[in-house]
Every structure is written in C-alpha cells, then in structure tokens.
Amino acid sequence: MFQKLLVANRGEIACRVIRTARRMGLKTVAVYSDADAGALHVALADEAVRLGPAPARDSYLRADAIIQACKATGAEAVHPGYGFLSENAAFADACAQACLTFVGPPASAIRAMGGKSEAKALMERAGVPLVPGYHGEDQDESLLAREATRIGYPVLIKASAGGGGKGMKVATGPEEFPAQLASAKREAKASFGDDRVLVERYLARPRHVEIQVFADTHGNCVYLFERDCSIQRRHQKVVEEAPAPRMDPAIRQRMGQAAVAAAQAIGYVGAGTVEFLLDTDGSFFFMEMNTRLQVEHPVTELVTGQDLVEWQLRVASGQRLPLLQDELRLNGHAIEVRLYAEDPAKGFLPQTGTLRHLRFPPAGPHVRVDTGVRAGDAISIHYDPMIAKLIVWDEDRDAAVRRLRGALGGTQVAGLNANVAFLSAIAAHPAFLAADLDTRFIERHEADLLPPAQEAPERAQVLAALGLLLHRAGEARAKALTSADPWNPWGRSDGWRLNDEAHDAVTLREPGGAEHVLKLTYRRDGYHFDARGGHHVGNGKLADDGTLTATLDGFAATATWVKSGPELVLFLDGATHRFQVVEPLATAAADTGAAGKLTAPMPGKVIALLVAEGAAVEKGAPVVVLEAMKMEHTLKAPAAGTVTKHRYQVGDQVPEGVELVGFEAAP
Known part of the structure; x- marks a missing residue:
C-alpha cells in the first residue's frame, strides 16, 4: 500500500477521499486553485499545493501541475475524484510515466468508454443491449438529421465524449433538430473539447438504473447492485436511491451480469458505473459507462455496508476485492x-x-x-x-x-x-x-413541484420581525457597553419613552413582492404587533447562533433567524421564509428586470448571439446564450420589440446584472 495520496479534486469528493485515506493511515495532499485557498478540503489534508488561478483549465485540469505537486510532496498515488481529470486517459498515462499510482482504471479502459459511439459499438460486440440509434463517425449535419428521422422522433442528441448531462438535448421533431444539434455541439465542445454527437431514440417513460461494478487486478469483478437515478433535470441527477424501487430480482441479476460483462470486455480495474435505461416492459439498454466513482456512490455504501473509496485505494495498491459476488448483501x-x-x-x-x-x-x-x-x-x-x-x-x-x-x-x-x-x-x-x-x-x-410563490404565514412574519427587534436590541446593548454612559436611556432600542408608549412599524417584503406592514407598540409585557390577521404579543431571546426562542400569543416557538445582508431569513417548522426589511428612507433599487431590458442573471460567458442587430422579435424569443456553471442558459426577449445593439460579443465574460443587448420594446 502506498503511504501518501494526492487528491486531485475539490469539494465534497475531495473531503470524502481525504477522510477515508487518513482513516486508513495514509498521509494526504490537497490541491487547490486561488478560489479554494481557504476551502474545507485544504484544511482537512496534511499538506496542500496551489495549482493556479480559479478557472479549472488553469488549475484542476492542469495535469502537469498535479504531477509536479506529487513530486514536490512525495505523494505516490493520485485519486482523481470525479469530474476534472478522472476520466482523462492522457492523465492516467502521465501518472504511469511519472511512476505514480492512478486510483482508477487503466488508460485503455478509459479510452474504450470515453467515446459514447465507440463504447456502444464495443458493448454491442459484447452482447450488451443498446438503445436504437446512430453512433457513427460521420458527423455531417444532413446525415444526422436523416438518421434522426430513421430512428423516429423524439430523439436524444448526446455528446459522444461527454457525461453529466453536458451536451445532451432532446428534439421532438425535425423542425427542432438543427437548433438542438447546434446547442449540443457547442456545449460538448466547451465541456469536453469534442463536438461529436450520437443520436438515439428517446424512450417514452424509461427509468435510469445504473449498476456499480468493481474489479481488481486478480481477475475478480463484482456488481454491488443498482441505483435508481430516474429523477433528473437537464439530464443531471437530482435524487438517487438504492436499491431501485420495484426492481424484479431476475432483472437485477441480468443487469448486474451485463454490467460485469461490460467491465470485463475492456479489462476494467477499480470502481465504475454502467448506466442503463430500464423500459416499462422490463427490457434494458446500455447508455454509457462512467469510468470513475460516481456522485451517488454513498447510497450503495449505505445498503451494502462497504466503503467504496477504501475499496478503490486497496485495489489500486494491488490488493484483491474485499468481497466476492456471493458475499455481497443488500440491507x-x-x-x-x-x-x-x-x-x-x-x-x-x-x-x-x-x-x-x-x-x-x-x-x-x-x-x-x-x-x-x-x-x-x-x-x-x-x-x-x-x-x-x-x-x-x-x-x-x-x-x-x-x-x-x-x-x-x-x-x-x-x-x-x-x-x-x-x-x-x-x-x-x-x-x-x-x-x-x-x-x-x-x-x-x-x-406540483414548482407551485406559485405563497405568502409567508403571519406567524412567520411576526417571528421574523421579532427577531429583527431582538437583534437591534442586542446591537444597542453592545454599543452602550462601549460608550461613556452605558445607562443613557436615549441609547436604548426597546421603545422606551418618558410617560408614553412608543409606536413603530416594521415593513417586510417577500421575494414575490408581497409587502407586510406590522404596526408595533412597545409594552412591558413584550412587543405588540398589529398585522393584517390580528393582534399578536411576542417576546423572546435571540442567541448568537441565530436560534430564536420566543413566546408568541402565549405559545412557545423556536426558529432560526439569520440576517444575510439586506435579507432576513427565518427557518421555521422545516420551511424557509425570506424577507427584506423595507426602510422608509431607503431609495428603491432600479428594476433590472423591467420590460425593454435583457440582463445577465448571473456571471458568465456569451457563447451565442441568436438574433441580428435590428431584428424584430416576439416576447420569449431566444436572443442570447450564456454559459455559466458548466451549462448553457438561453436568455429570451422580455417583450416584443427590436434588438437594437449587442453590447457584448461571443466570448465576452459578463458580470451579473449587466444589460446584454439594447432593446426597444414595441409600442
């Protein structure tokens, strides 16, 4: 077993690998970009090495910098996590040339499954069932369109070199195909440096079921059952569970055996995931094999009782699999x-x-x-x-x-x-x-999942206002204690008045625009609120960690109250309520979403201008494509009108909130 491991990744997977390695007695090295200098994975590791600036291409995707970090720290092995260089055959080769152990499959296996088209051809020869489609090398757009018609709409256009939902688009008919193909190719090129695609039949109501496989260098290969990853958005998984609900044991066994056959066909070693589409009639089709550990591996760990990261490290050091197929159990x-x-x-x-x-x-x-x-x-x-x-x-x-x-x-x-x-x-x-x-x-x-915004219940409104008053009172006390006269009544914030009751109002605005005015009277027995629904009496304590322990209308209430910039956030009974305090003297901010403006909703890069200057568009027409967080976002016309000027060109990086185009709304 090697003694020092470098983790060539970031985020939760880096933290997970570092914790497991240290539990096994290994020394660990983290790598980081400038954006991650203070990140958790850096704090957890024994050593840390800077790779470069924040963009991944200048840091986490720099194989040369990672190998140099191994040499500088004496790390003998590299765990790539998932994403970044985890499925990069050239990086696996570079590690081997540098006499480093790559915690993953051989470069040949990565190459075999790196191209979806080539992988499907290989699986077809191995007898693994495939979704009907076109997986050829010829990428002529007219040919792809003809193949889509032959397959039958709807079709799925998928980046041949991709994964994680990048470069995947659905075309429901021939009129959509050119635009969806262009978008898939752009996204594939940006994410993987390869714009080749394949086209497959888009099944009506399939389930996405994947099999966790593991192989060692001694000829052993097992499957650790399945995960259902059907709940997805933009082809990215949202919910994963193991075992797959309502899975017939016979189908589980056939899928597991097919997954093992797929792994053995390419001489696989280590952790991998073979992904299938399971149709309503029980038939299943190979989609792809991810030659790495998956984001959703924890559900497999919990139902099998195995630590898959530990398995990876043991297999990479030449050990046999900890368990064979007949020793694995679901729990x-x-x-x-x-x-x-x-x-x-x-x-x-x-x-x-x-x-x-x-x-x-x-x-x-x-x-x-x-x-x-x-x-x-x-x-x-x-x-x-x-x-x-x-x-x-x-x-x-x-x-x-x-x-x-x-x-x-x-x-x-x-x-x-x-x-x-x-x-x-x-x-x-x-x-x-x-x-x-x-x-x-x-x-x-x-x-059902995205209902229209509902106004916060009045109980939440009052508790949010109460938290604000307690917060202000705490600030006033702290300020008074540092003043020359800590008992000065004019420095109090509890509404004290000489021979009179004090009156005030708290106005809260919700993100959806609803505004709540809570009239306030300060009395000895607490804060009295007059709201739209009636009169309320409250008091309580606000701890430093935001815990609000209150009595409201004679009933105990516990919530978490957080002030985040101009926003108040109240966590109550499992729900999150967001408010903004409306200050009477504050100037209202300009409405960046007003008709006639198309602004960047987040920082990103302009990758396509879909409308020429001077062109008339209808409301909702696609105008600009922005790339951010590894995904494309199509921005649409806020109203019917004319695009008068493109303020940014393809390739420009833009900050959040800037006006992307000059736009003249129709009268």
Whole structure:
C-alpha cells in the first residue's frame, strides 16, 4: 500500500477521499486553485499545493501541475475524484510515466468508454443491449438529421465524449433538430473539447438504473447492485436511491451480469458505473459507462455496508476485492439528494455568493452529509454549485422517505438561494411516495413541484420581525457597553419613552413582492404587533447562533433567524421564509428586470448571439446564450420589440446584472 495520496479534486469528493485515506493511515495532499485557498478540503489534508488561478483549465485540469505537486510532496498515488481529470486517459498515462499510482482504471479502459459511439459499438460486440440509434463517425449535419428521422422522433442528441448531462438535448421533431444539434455541439465542445454527437431514440417513460461494478487486478469483478437515478433535470441527477424501487430480482441479476460483462470486455480495474435505461416492459439498454466513482456512490455504501473509496485505494495498491459476488448483501434502503445553490423559481439558475448560514441535520446511522463547504464559504462561478449531498438510510423505502423529509426539514441555507424546498416537494409528492419514477418525473409533475410563490404565514412574519427587534436590541446593548454612559436611556432600542408608549412599524417584503406592514407598540409585557390577521404579543431571546426562542400569543416557538445582508431569513417548522426589511428612507433599487431590458442573471460567458442587430422579435424569443456553471442558459426577449445593439460579443465574460443587448420594446 502506498503511504501518501494526492487528491486531485475539490469539494465534497475531495473531503470524502481525504477522510477515508487518513482513516486508513495514509498521509494526504490537497490541491487547490486561488478560489479554494481557504476551502474545507485544504484544511482537512496534511499538506496542500496551489495549482493556479480559479478557472479549472488553469488549475484542476492542469495535469502537469498535479504531477509536479506529487513530486514536490512525495505523494505516490493520485485519486482523481470525479469530474476534472478522472476520466482523462492522457492523465492516467502521465501518472504511469511519472511512476505514480492512478486510483482508477487503466488508460485503455478509459479510452474504450470515453467515446459514447465507440463504447456502444464495443458493448454491442459484447452482447450488451443498446438503445436504437446512430453512433457513427460521420458527423455531417444532413446525415444526422436523416438518421434522426430513421430512428423516429423524439430523439436524444448526446455528446459522444461527454457525461453529466453536458451536451445532451432532446428534439421532438425535425423542425427542432438543427437548433438542438447546434446547442449540443457547442456545449460538448466547451465541456469536453469534442463536438461529436450520437443520436438515439428517446424512450417514452424509461427509468435510469445504473449498476456499480468493481474489479481488481486478480481477475475478480463484482456488481454491488443498482441505483435508481430516474429523477433528473437537464439530464443531471437530482435524487438517487438504492436499491431501485420495484426492481424484479431476475432483472437485477441480468443487469448486474451485463454490467460485469461490460467491465470485463475492456479489462476494467477499480470502481465504475454502467448506466442503463430500464423500459416499462422490463427490457434494458446500455447508455454509457462512467469510468470513475460516481456522485451517488454513498447510497450503495449505505445498503451494502462497504466503503467504496477504501475499496478503490486497496485495489489500486494491488490488493484483491474485499468481497466476492456471493458475499455481497443488500440491507435496507438509502436515498440521496443533491443540495444545489440554485433558484428553482427562476429556471434553476445557479447562484453565486457567500453561504452566510449553513446548518445540516445531525449525522448518525440514519443521516449522512457529504459536503465540501462551510458557513462563510463562497459558491463561485468557476465550479459546480453543489453545496452538499444529503443521504438517508432506513430498513425500508417508506422509512427512508420519512427520514429524508425530516433531514430536509433540518437543512438551512442562507446567503443565497438553494433547492431545499424543491427537494422537499419531491420527497412529499404522491408519485414519489408510490415510487412511480421515470426520467421525466420533474417535467410531468412540474406544477406540483414548482407551485406559485405563497405568502409567508403571519406567524412567520411576526417571528421574523421579532427577531429583527431582538437583534437591534442586542446591537444597542453592545454599543452602550462601549460608550461613556452605558445607562443613557436615549441609547436604548426597546421603545422606551418618558410617560408614553412608543409606536413603530416594521415593513417586510417577500421575494414575490408581497409587502407586510406590522404596526408595533412597545409594552412591558413584550412587543405588540398589529398585522393584517390580528393582534399578536411576542417576546423572546435571540442567541448568537441565530436560534430564536420566543413566546408568541402565549405559545412557545423556536426558529432560526439569520440576517444575510439586506435579507432576513427565518427557518421555521422545516420551511424557509425570506424577507427584506423595507426602510422608509431607503431609495428603491432600479428594476433590472423591467420590460425593454435583457440582463445577465448571473456571471458568465456569451457563447451565442441568436438574433441580428435590428431584428424584430416576439416576447420569449431566444436572443442570447450564456454559459455559466458548466451549462448553457438561453436568455429570451422580455417583450416584443427590436434588438437594437449587442453590447457584448461571443466570448465576452459578463458580470451579473449587466444589460446584454439594447432593446426597444414595441409600442
């Protein structure tokens, strides 16, 4: 076994690998970019080496810098995590040439599965069933269009060299095909440096079921059962569970054997995932093989009781697999959800900013949190906006779903928007409870999962205002204690008046625009609020960690209150309520979303201008394509009118909020 391991990645996977390696007695080396100098994975490792500036191409994708870091620190092995260089055959070769152990499969196996078209041809020869489609080398656009017609619409256009939903588009008919093909090729080129695509039949209601395989250098290969990853958005997984619900044991065995056959066909070593589409009639089709550890591996660990990272390190050092097929057992049910910094109400736009407050449910035998960030860390434009993976386990699926709902209720994020409420809506949806799953689950249930914004209940409004008053009182006390006269009554913030009651008002505005005016009277028995729904009396204490312990209308209430810049966030009964305090003397900010303006919703790079200057467009017509957080975002005309000027050109980096085009709304 090697003694020192360099982890060539960042975020939660780097933290996970470092913790496992240290538990095994290994020394660890982290690498980081300028954006990650203070990151959690850097703090956890024994040593850390800077790679370069924030952009991945200048840091985490620099194979030469990573190998040099190994030489400088004496690391004997490299764990690539997932993403970045984990499926880069040239990097695996470079490690071998530098006499470093690459914790992953041989470069030949990576190459065999690196191109989806070539991989499918190989799997066809190995007898693994394939989805009908075109996997050829000829990339002539007219040929691809003819093949799509032959296959039958709808079709899926997929980057041949890709993964993770990048470069994947659906065309429902021949009129959509050219635009979707162009978008898929652009995204594939930007993400993988290769714009080749394949075209496949888009199945009506398939499930996405994948098999975890593991092989060693002694000829052993096993499958550690399956994961259902059907709930996806933009072809990226949102919810994963193991074992797959309602999985027939005979189909499980056939899929497992097919996955092992796929791995053995390419001389595989280490952890890999063979992904299948499972149709309603029980037939299944090979999609691709990911030659690395997957984001969703924790659910497999929880139902098998195995540490897959430890397996990777042992196999990479030449040891045999810890268990063979007949020794593996399934136990219970596990579910994982991906907590992202994104705004579901705005088309799941990735969010950037500082995590002002971050709290997870207590970890234990039923709840696990894999994260690479802490409160105070930043989510930047340079990397994937994942905050954490929340994983639960219990003896059966119903119990695991209950655990999931409770764990989500105990998850708190402030400072930027996150998808907690969206995940909670999935966990509570009748179709999810019934395990009625397919890859268009979110699309089919979008109205339920993304309902119109509802006003916060009055109880939450009053508690948010109470927290604000207690916060101000605390600030006033702290200021008074440092003053020359700490007992000066004019420095108090509790509404004290000589021979009179004090009156005030707190105005809170919700993100949806609803405004709540709470008239306030300060009395000896507490704060008296007159709101739209009636009169309320409250008092309480606000701890330094934001815990609000209150009495409201004679009933005890506990919440978490966080001030994040101009925003107040109240976490109450598993729900998140966001407010802005409306200051009477504050000047209203300009409305950047007004008709006649098309602004960048986030920092990014302009990659396509879809409308010529001087062209007339209808409301909702695609105008600009922005690339941010590794994905394309098509920005549309805010109203009918004319595009008068492109203020930025293809390739330009733009900050959030800038006006991208000159736009003249139609009269």
